Amino acid sequence: MTEKVPFLSLVRKRVERQVQDMDTKEYPAIWLQAAGCTGCSVSLLNVINPSIKNLLVDEVFPGSHINLRFHPTVMAGAGEPAIEVMIDTSREKKGGYILIVEGAIPTAKDGIYGVVGEKDGKPMTMQAWVETLARDALAVIALGSCAAFGGIPAAKPNPTECRPVSEILKAKGIKTPYVNIPGCAPHPDWFVGTVASILLTGLPKPEDLDEYRRPKAFYGQTIHENCQRRAYYDEHKFAKKFGDPGCNYELGCRGPITHADCPLRLWNGKVSWCVGCGATCIGCTEPDFFDITPLYEKTSQIALPEEA
Amino acid sequence: MGKIVIDPVTRIEGHLKVEAVVEGGKVKEARSAGMLFRGLELIMRGRDPRDAQRIAQRVCGVCPTSHSIAAALNLDSAFGIADKIPDNGRILRNLILGAAHIADHILHFYHLVALDYVDVARVAKYEGNNTVLNSIKDFISRGELGPFVPRYEGDYRLPDDVNEQAVAHYVTAFEIRRKGQEMVAMFGGKMPHNMGIMPGGVTSTPTVDSMASFLWRLKELQEFVDNVYLPDVIAVAQVYSDYFEIGRGCGNLLAYGSYELDGKESDLTKRKRFFRPGTTSTSLKFGQFDPGQITEQVKHSWYADSISGKHPSQGDVVVDERKEGAYSWLKSPRYGKAVFEVGPLARIMVNYVGGNPAVKSLVDSTLARARLKPEHMFSVMGRNLARALETKLIADAMTDWVLQLKPGQPAYTSYKLPEESSGMGLVGAARGALGHWIEIKEGKIANYQVITPSTWNISPRDDKDQPGPMEQAITSTAIRDEANPFEIVRIVRAFDPCLACSVHLVNPKGHDLGRFRIC
Numbered sequence: 002m003t004e005k006v007p008f009l010s011l012v013r014k015r016v017e018r019q020v021q022d023m024d025t026k027e028y029p030a031i032w033l034q035a036a037g038c039t040g041c042s043v044s045l046l047n048v049i050n051p052s053i054k055n056l057l058v059d060e061v062f063p064g065s066h067i068n069l070r071f072h073p074t075v076m077a078g079a080g081e082p083a084i085e086v087m088i089d090t091s092r093e094k095k096g097g098y099i100l101i102v103e104g105a106i107p108t109a110k111d112g113i114y115g116v117v118g119e120k121d122g123k124p125m126t127m128q129a130w131v132e133t134l135a136r137d138a139l140a141v142i143a144l145g146s147c148a149a150f151g152g153i154p155a156a157k158p159n160p161t162e163c164r165p166v167s168e169i170l171k172a173k174g175i176k177t178p179y180v181n182i183p184g185c186a187p188h189p190d191w192f193v194g195t196v197a198s199i200l201l202t203g204l205p206k207p208e209d210l211d212e213y214r215r216p217k218a219f220y221g222q223t224i225h226e227n228c229q230r231r232a233y234y235d236e237h238k239f240a241k242k243f244g245d246p247g248c249n250y251e252l253g254c255r256g257p258i259t260h261a262d263c264p265l266r267l268w269n270g271k272v273s274w275c276v277g278c279g280a281t282c283i284g285c286t287e288p289d290f291f292d293i294t295p296l297y298e299k300t301s302q303i304a305l306p307e308e309a
Numbered sequence: 310m311g312k313i314v315i316d317p318v319t320r321i322e323g324h325l326k327v328e329a330v331v332e333g334g335k336v337k338e339a340r341s342a343g344m345l346f347r348g349l350e351l352i353m354r355g356r357d358p359r360d361a362q363r364i365a366q367r368v369c370g371v372c373p374t375s376h377s378i379a380a381a382l383n384l385d386s387a388f389g390i391a392d393k394i395p396d397n398g399r400i401l402r403n404l405i406l407g408a409a410h411i412a413d414h415i416l417h418f419y420h421l422v423a424l425d426y427v428d429v430a431r432v433a434k435y436e437g438n439n440t441v442l443n444s445i446k447d448f449i450s451r452g453e454l455g456p457f458v459p460r461y462e463g464d465y466r467l468p469d470d471v472n473e474q475a476v477a478h479y480v481t482a483f484e485i486r487r488k489g490q491e492m493v494a495m496f497g498g499k500m501p502h503n504m505g506i507m508p509g510g511v512t513s514t515p516t517v518d519s520m521a522s523f524l525w526r527l528k529e530l531q532e533f534v535d536n537v538y539l540p541d542v543i544a545v546a547q548v549y550s551d552y553f554e555i556g557r558g559c560g561n562l563l564a565y566g567s568y569e570l571d572g573k574e575s576d577l578t579k580r581k582r583f584f585r586p587g588t589t590s591t592s593l594k595f596g597q598f599d600p601g602q603i604t605e606q607v608k609h610s611w612y613a614d615s616i617s618g619k620h621p622s623q624g625d626v627v628v629d630e631r632k633e634g635a636y637s638w639l640k641s642p643r644y645g646k647a648v649f650e651v652g653p654l655a656r657i658m659v660n661y662v663g664g665n666p667a668v669k670s671l672v673d674s675t676l677a678r679a680r681l682k683p684e685h686m687f688s689v690m691g692r693n694l695a696r697a698l699e700t701k702l703i704a705d706a707m708t709d710w711v712l713q714l715k716p717g718q719p720a721y722t723s724y725k726l727p728e729e730s731s732g733m734g735l736v737g738a739a740r741g742a743l744g745h746w747i748e749i750k751e752g753k754i755a756n757y758q759v760i761t762p763s764t765w766n767i768s769p770r771d772d773k774d775q776p777g778p779m780e781q782a783i784t785s786t787a788i789r790d791e792a793n794p795f796e797i798v799r800i801v802r803a804f805d806p807c808l809a810c811s812v813h814l815v816n817p818k819g820h821d822l823g824r825f826r827i828c
Contacts, residue, residue, distance in 0.1 A: 025451055027451075027453050029453075029455075034324070036347050037370070038322075038367055038368065038369050038370035038371075038373075038501075039322045039323065039369070039370045039371050040367070040369075040370020040371075040373065040501040040502060041370065042370070043370050043371055043490075043500075043501045044370075044500075044501055046416075046420075046483065046486070046487065047487050047490050047491075047500070049487070052483065052484065053483050053487075054441075054480045054483055057456070058444060058445055058447075058448035059444055059448070066448075066451065066453070068453040068455050069455055069456050070453075070455035070456065071455070071456070072456050073317055073319045073320075074319070074320060074321075074322070074420075074421075075320070075420060075456050076319050076320070076455070076456035076457075077319075077320075077424045077429075077456065077457045077458060077459070077460035078319065078458070078459040078460045078461075079315050079317065079318050079319040079320070079461075079798055080314065080315040080316055080317070080318070081314075081316075082459040082460075083317065083319055083459070084317075085459075086455065086459065107347075114347075115324065116324070117316075117317055117324060118316045118317050119316065153347070153349070153352070153364065153367045154347035154348065154349075154352075156352045156364075157352070158351070158352070160347075160348035160351050160352070161347060161348055163347070185367065185502060186370060186499075186501045186502060242721065242723045243507060243509070243510075243512040243721045244510075244512060244513075244514050244719050244720060244721045263499075268494050268498070268499035268500070269487075269490055269491045269493070269494035269499060269500055270487070270488075270491040270494075272491050272494050272495045272522075273494050273495060273496075273497075273498050273499065273513075274498055274499055275498045275499060275504040276498075277498060278494075278495075278496060278497055278498030278499075278503075278504060278505040278512055278513040279498075279505065279512035279513045279514065279721075280498050280504035280505055280507070280512040280513075281504070283363060283504070291352075291363075291364065294356060294357060294360055295356070295357030295359065295360055296357070296359065296360050296363055297357065297359045297360070298357070
């Protein structure tokens with residue numbers, strides 16, 4: 002019979018050995034903010050497990066650390082030294098860094114509506130940054146509806162000719178793989194889950210993404226399919242004003258045409274979600290959601306429920 | 310003579326560039342400019358007025374709750390229901406705003422401001438058992454120091470123990486502010502961009518269990534504010550006490566008032582609010598607030614001079630990109646043609662001189678303990694301190710508000726959409742006085758104007774060439790090291806700028822942006 006060894010000490014030995022054997026693999030990341038509102042960044046701060054502290058300083062998985070080198074809202078540096086971080090990373094870590102874009106890309110008048118710092122003495126437009134940084138990235142994550150689809154700044158009449166990241170890449174023939182994580186704001190789990198899958202199993206395969214390059218793991222079903230008020234819809238019981246029991250379909254709910262797992266995942270520590278607080282879904286994970294208007298009228302794009 | 314250019318200014322919301330001309334070691338002239346615009350006011354034109362509730366909020370993802378309150382008050386007044394919001398709706402709006410406000414101020418101090426004073430890299434020397442600090446020590450030892458390095462060097466003065474504690478609290482504060490956002494989501498559905506606040510009230514109906522759960526979260530926030538946030542602000546202020554003399558600014562303060570205590574008065578300027586509206590200055594005299602005194606001036610902005618000096622309800626946007634002497638996308642809001650600063654400092658000092666007993670006693674006791682005078686509040690540290698003090702006042706007031714809710718009773722009332730109308734929504738947002746104005750014609754939005762707190766504070770020179778509040782605060786500041794201009798970024802961040810909010814949009818007619826000089 003073998004000598005009994007306390008379980009915890011076994012674990013500890015194993016962990017110690019791992020730490021000795023394994024160098025931490027660093028995944029440099031650049032988080033570029035374009036025409037947006039910083040809401041996607043704030044949403045990420047709301048992540049729970051892992052926490053934002055885990056993401057910033059700890060190994061997010063044993064042996065892997067995301068090295069967030071540039072993020073305008075959290076980084077210590079400012080001005081030229083901060084800009085140099087982006088440029089140096091794209092040169093030194095060619096093909097090895099993750100580019101995260103938050104916000105749409107203004108393209109009117111050569112992109113002059115949105116400028117971030119200078120490069121070689123000239124103002125750098127957001128469009129120029131995406132073109133410069135995306136080319137040599139390992140992958141691009143278009144985070145939030147603005148980066149993924151144009152979002153609110155691209156709503157009609159799209160005064161600054163905002164474009165999604167995908168169109169910028171296409172126009173320049175940039176082949177770097179990209180993923181869209183829409184939402185206004187996107188749930189932090191959708192972002193962290195996507196990054197985690199890249200770290201653990203590599204870049205997403207075509208079958209992992211839907212027609213809009215959204216990960217099916219998070220956007221595979223409609224709001225309507227999993228809605229807590231679905232039974233009311235099936236029974237044709239519709240709320241006439243906010244606060245009523247009933248399905249919010251006649252108040253303009255976009256649940257039937259919106260793909261996301263909000264009703265199951267819930268928001269902000271799982272305390273609620275849009276329909277959970279009595280409001281409607283406004284379809285914020287879908288392309289052009291701010292042009293399917295008015296937001297608070299039943300939309301003709303949703304077929305009426307069939308009589309039972 | 311040197312010129313300091315900081316672009317981008319980080320740890321703020323949005324895209325800001327600051328330029329300072331330094332002569333004889335002092336800032337001779339400062340200019341600030343927004344670097345992005347999106348055109349939300351233009352996107353709103355021609356839409357259903359209710360859509361403004363959702364679009365206006367997207368002005369800013371850091372302070373969306375303030376915009377959702379301003380939009381709701383604006384639409385309430387345009388729809389003729391400002392005096393018909395059920396008490397539950399009024400109180401839930403206060404609670405949602407309060408929770409966001411507390412979370413926002415904690416985020417500001419620990420995550421936007423602290424890295425100007427706290428030295429994360431020094432945790433490498435830490436010898437102790439704190440697991441958080443040891444994990445940061447491990448992080449530093451791995452050698453990849455982003456996002457904490459690069460940074461300005463040469464003026465981190467906190468003693469080791471205070472510094473270590475502040476780094477540990479930087480981490481705790483992430484958790485606490487997250488809980489504040491959870492409180493918003495409890496009644497607002499989600500955060501950022503709550504869905505619950507609507508013209509007519511709030512979509513959610515309070516229940517006993519949601520009230521209890523909200524209260525316990527509030528208690529945790531209150532404890533953090535009392536035992537960690539406020540003491541940390543004071544500890545940092547004591548070590549950097551010279552910053553009570555730096556960044557004085559324009560000396561005039563304006564507050565709109567916030568947190569509705571009366572649902573039956575439709576006039577926002579007469580309504581009883583937890584923070585009262587008003588003005589004051591370094592003379593510490595109280596002045597009544599009159600929204601008719603607000604104008605927007607454009608002499609140094611890229612807009613046609615013909616629209617200068619208008620009240621926001623008559624506001625227009627006609628671009629003039631070739632205008633000589635213009636250097637910013639921001640207009641210059643002025644009150645009675647004078648330069649006014651808005652924000653927590655304004656809110657606290659207006660209520661201090663305006664006879665709010667809770668504000669008076671908290672400010673007096675804090676100043677006495679720190680051996681400071683009220684005039685020291687007009688400074689970098691004064692702004693950071695005012696923010697912490699008002700966080701405590703709001704957190705302390707919210708418990709009673711929760712208990713005033715009537716579980717199971719509606720928080721929302723219906724209304725009929727008007728064909729022609731106009732409205733105004735004024736609120737004390739986390740960053741200061743926030744105003745929304747709407748004009749409705751043929752049932753659609755004909756005009757929607759927003760003046761944000763940062764438009765006041767970061768505004769460029771006006772028609773009389775008076776620099777904006779932040780420009781004045783930077784001017785005459787002594788710069789110790791032009792390569793590491795700590796003084797400038799500390800002044801800027803004390804205003805908590807929010808640039809996504811502040812930029813107006815161009816008229817679709819006749820603009821040629823290719824010729825715009827961006828700064």
